[in-house]
Amino acid sequence: xxxxxxxxxxxxxxxxxxxxxxxxxxxxxxxxxxxxxxxxxxxxxxxxxxxxxxxxxxxxxxxxxxxxxxxxxxxxxxxxxxxxxxxxxxxxxxxxxxxxxxxxxxxxxxxxxxxxxxxxxxxxxxxxxxxxxxxxxxxxxxxxxxxxxxxxxxxxxxxxxxxxxxxxxxxxxxxxxxxxxxxxxxxxxxxxxxxxxxxxxxxxxxxxxxxxxxxxxxxxxxxxxxxxxxxxxxxxxxxxxxxxxxxxxxxxxxxxxxxxxxxxxxxxxxxxxxxxxxxxxxxxxxxxxxxxxxxxxxxxxxxxxxxxxxxxxxxxxxxxxxxxxxxxxxxxxxxxxxxxxxxxxxxxxxxxxxxxxxxxxxxxxxxxxxxxxxxxxxxxxxxxxxxxxxxxxxxxxxxxxxxxxxxxxxx
Numbered sequence: 534x535x536x537x538x539x540x541x542x543x544x545x546x547x548x549x550x551x552x553x554x555x556x557x558x559x560x561x562x563x564x565x566x567x568x569x570x571x572x573x574x575x576x577x578x579x580x581x582x583x584x585x586x587x588x589x590x591x592x593x594x595x596x597x598x599x600x601x602x603x604x605x606x607x608x609x610x611x612x613x614x615x616x617x618x619x620x621x622x623x624x625x626x627x628x629x630x631x632x633x634x635x636x637x638x639x640x641x642x643x644x645x646x647x648x649x650x651x652x653x654x655x656x657x658x659x660x661x662x663x664x665x666x667x668x669x670x671x672x673x674x675x676x677x678x679x680x681x682x683x684x685x686x687x688x689x690x691x692x693x694x695x696x697x698x699x700x701x702x703x704x705x706x707x708x709x710x711x712x713x714x715x716x717x718x719x720x721x722x723x724x725x726x727x728x729x730x731x732x733x734x735x736x737x738x739x740x741x742x743x744x745x746x747x748x749x750x751x752x753x754x755x756x757x758x759x760x761x762x763x764x765x766x767x768x769x770x771x772x773x774x775x776x777x778x779x780x781x782x783x784x785x786x787x788x789x790x791x792x793x794x795x796x797x798x799x800x801x802x803x804x805x806x807x808x809x810x811x812x813x814x815x816x817x818x819x820x821x822x823x824x825x826x827x828x829x830x831x832x833x834x835x836x837x838x839x840x841x842x843x844x845x846x847x848x849x850x851x852x853x854x855x856x857x858x859x860x861x862x863x864x865x866x867x868x869x870x871x872x873x874x875x876x877x878x879x880x881x882x883x884x885x886x887x888x889x890x891x892x893x894x895x896x897x898x899x900x901x902x903x904x905x906x907x908x909x910x911x912x913x914x915x916x917x918x919x920x921x922x923x924x925x926x927x928x929x930x931x932x933x934x935x936x937x938x939x940x941x942x943x944x
Contacts, residue, residue, distance in 0.1 A: 578647055581724055586812045589826035590819035591646050595639040597851060598858075601876045608871040620665060620866060624874065629656060629667035640670050641706065642854060646819065647724075648673040649716030651706040654689065654698060655865060665866055668704060678705070678714040685714070704865060706857050723818050753791040820850040847881045879914065903929030 581587050603625055605618040628637035641651040656667035677688040685700040710717025758766070809828070816823045822842045823829075855876045863873045893911050898904025909923035 576720060576724065578720060581647065581720055584811075584815065586815040586826060586828075587724065590816060590821045591643050593821060593825060594646060594819065594850065594854070595642040597847075597881065598642050598854060598876075599635040599639040601851075601855070601878055601881065603874055603876055605872065605874050608873075616872070618872070620874075623665065623667060624862075628653075629669055637668060637670055641704075644670075644673055645706055645708045645716070645854065647718075647720055649708040649710065649718040650676075651704075652676045652687070653704040655702045655704060657702065673718075680714065701865060704861055706854070706861055719818070724815075820846075820853075822846055844882050847878050851878070851881075898927035898929055901929055903927060 582591065603621075604615050605621050605624075606613045607616045623634065625634050628634045637653070641653055645651040650673050652671040652673065654669045654671060655665050656669055658664060658666055671689060671691070675690045679686055679688070687698045687700065687703050687705075689696045689698055707716035708719065710722075754766070812826070812828045813823055816826060816828065822845070824842065825846060855878070859873075859875055867873055893906070895902075896904060896906035896911065897908065904927035907924050907926050909919040912919060912923065
């Protein structure tokens with residue numbers, strides 16, 4: 534083992550120890566019991582994904598990115614053109630022999646959204662080769678990032694095996710709060726309270742309906758009641774009135790007994806309002822329009838407004854992730870060459886049929902105006918085969934005008 538690798542593994546262990554000792558006693562207790570506390574509820578990767586809004590946002594962003602084509606281009610004489618490249622299969626079909634490219638991208642983005650970093654090792658045929666033959670995703674808990682002699686290294690742990698990898702052999706997509714080595718974990722910071730409140734509201738709802746959608750009660754009896762009588766009264770009440778199937782049974786009070794409500798009902802506790810607000814709050818954290826995860830209370834589910842919000846989702850939510858992925862791939866796979874990758878988001882930004890057709894008419898050129906797209910380019914966007922003569926660009930000059938121009942030039 535080289536000196537760098539020995540130092541790297543030792544540094545990785547030191548970082549883990551230092552990180553653990555900087556926790557407060559409350560945070561440490563929450564950590565060893567399954568996660569950080571938020572609203573009195575343990576919040577970690579698994580519990581956060583139990584919140585429907587978190588699950589929907591992570592699934593929406595990751596799923597959308599995994600469906601976007603990632604073609605490879607090359608610049609020649611100032612013009613870019615799409616090329617066939619061996620990496621196209623890895624980026625769009627199969628990241629490695631164990632899972633597809635779509636699964637790889639969705640898992641990587643899920644890690645960025647929840648943990649603040651997405652890690653993937655670039656698989657190469659040998660230690661001296663610059664050629665990539667696949668990508669292997671790593672969970673953030675299995676990666677330690679550190680700097681040594683001005684270079685960044687990654688200490689990887691998988692199935693008990695530890696390795697140290699140079700940054701040239703790692704795809705690292707950080708989220709917000711990047712400090713030069715790691716991004717900020719959304720679970721630890723922004724989702725800790727929002728997801729915790731949502732989980733607490735879910736638990737309250739489950740308990741509320743499990744109790745027949747009724748609040749807690751106290752039974753008051755005049756005089757002294759023996760312990761045996763207390764148990765009998767309590768058990769009789771639970772047997773006859775607890776549970777959804779018995780919620781409509783009338784309560785029969787005898788011996789001067791009175792019923793007192795001890796807890797707020799769902800309306801008084803504003804349970805529904807809280808749950809609605811948490812959906813909006815979590816959608817805000819992920820940059821997702823609420824209507825895209827089924828929350829349409831304050832926005833119409835029809836019309837151009839929602840359509841424009843969906844296009845904005847591509848521009849302002851997905852773009853921030855796509856650009857980082859593109860630049861990281863271009864740095865690590867192609868260096869400073871004229872070859873590069875770029876996500877094709879045209880499919881997600883397509884408008885309705887009428888809007889597209891009107892746009893195509895302008896692109897082809899009309900009323901003597903020059904066009905900027907050919908028929909075949911438009912047919913390709915609509916997944917149609919090319920036709921003969923469809924590669925000619927409309928210059929806005931009619932054939933008669935061209936003949937007159939040629940005659941004038943001849944004279």
